Amino acid sequence: MTTVPFKAIRYNQSKVPLEKVVAPPYDVISPKRQEELFCLHPNNVVRLILGKENPADNEQDNRYTRSAADFHKWLDEGVLKADEKEAYYVYEQTFNWHKQTYIRTGVIAKVKLRELGDGIYPHEKTMPKAKADRYKLTEAAKANFSPVFALYESKDNVARLLRSIKHRPSDISIVDDRGIWDKIWVVDEPSQVQRITEAIQGNDIFIADGHHRYETALNFYKNHPDIESAAYVMMMLIEMSDEGLVVLPAHRVVSLGSYSDDSLLDKLKYFFDIKPIDEDIDKVLDLLHHSQSVHGFVMLLQDKFYQLSFRNARELTDLDFDVTILHKFVLEDILRIDSSMIEERVVFTKEPSEAYKLAGAPRTAAFFLNPTPIEALKRVARAHQTMPQKSTYFYPKPLSGLVINKF
Secondary structure, X not given: OOEEOEOOEEEOOOOOOHHHOOXXXXXXXXXXXXXXXXXXXXXXXXXXXXXXXXXXXXXOOOHHHHHHHHHHHHHHHOOEEEXXXXXXXXXXXXXXXXXXXXXXXXXXXXXXOOOEOOOEEOOEOOOHHHHHHHHHHHHHHOEEOOOEEEEEOOOOOHHHHHHHHOOOOOOEEEEOOOOOEEEEEEEOOHHHHHHHHHHHOOOOEEEEEOHHHHHHHHHHHHHOOOOHHHHEEEEEEEEOOOOOOEEEOOEEEEEOOOOOHHHHHHHHOOOEEEEEEOOOHHHHHHHHHOOOOOOEEEXXXXXXXXXXXXXXXXXXXXOOOHHHHHHHHHHHOOXXXXXOOHHHHEEEEOOHHHHHHHOOOOOEEEEEOOOOOHHHHHHHHHOOOOEOOOOOEEEOOOOEOOOEEEO
16 A cells, blocks of 8 residues: 555644534534534534435435535534644543443545555445446545554554554544544654654555545546545555454345244244244343354344354355355345345444344344444455445444544
């Protein structure tokens, strides 16, 4: 990869309280949360990344044009301002998960765009509707409001270098509404910039989160080769061995269409050994966690849990994982849900409680999965293959609004 420092656009903390203007990435903001963020502060970044739709929207006035107008207005008003020097931005997130504290550290940089598979590897399929949405926003605003989350392997001791930078007080320090402590160090001293460049330059990149944003950036540059700065996309780069990497599963809630509960169970018997589980959801999830050596998952169907274990494990390759098995044999072969129907018939959530609640609807099933290992991501990407959409959920996601890249 080719990385360069850049003059980021950041909120002017003398004009706005930073904790009230940042937000999660657009794809995890529910309609309810969107409304809360709109009300939290008139300059909240949600107005840029996920504007509201109005009944009277047209080609000249819509959520994307309004986002672009707000962006330029805030720049003119000094609410947002560009840094004076080119810099890298060391980003640390301290968070708790399952009663354990983690610290994850990455570097936000501009990375030169390349065709996927040429040093930059995806691991998930993307969805056309989401890409079209992000493209319209990029076309209107000509900016990256959120970094693509990517992993890399390095032979250099990047962790030691980043620790040395973090000895001084951070330039940004906030606790967000999730209880996560977000800190950023602006690294613009030439010798430190050079050391970071040398440490991370030339490594392969594996996209962890932000596949739609990466493909959007690539398509935008192809359509606008005259905008030289659009040849780069903003990324948060994290070393694969970082001790703060936490991967969660994205559970699935699926509309069964014409299938009844009994007919679905009959079909599933062709591929899976099915065992009813008479436990509450917490014990079911614990059982799932302790059965990671078996290919399978747990299904919730009309308030009944079932453990599904794949019968023909010998037929699987080293590129087949639980989420792949679910999509191939259940969603595609049985329910006939192809990639064009995913957005209409499947809801993704990292919250087991939400999946449980949504599965209460008629002709609906929830599928609970174990997380996909990071090694699996790398293996699939290296083989130029992709997993189904939302195969991984890296937690936590980087905040939107801390650092912005304008073309």
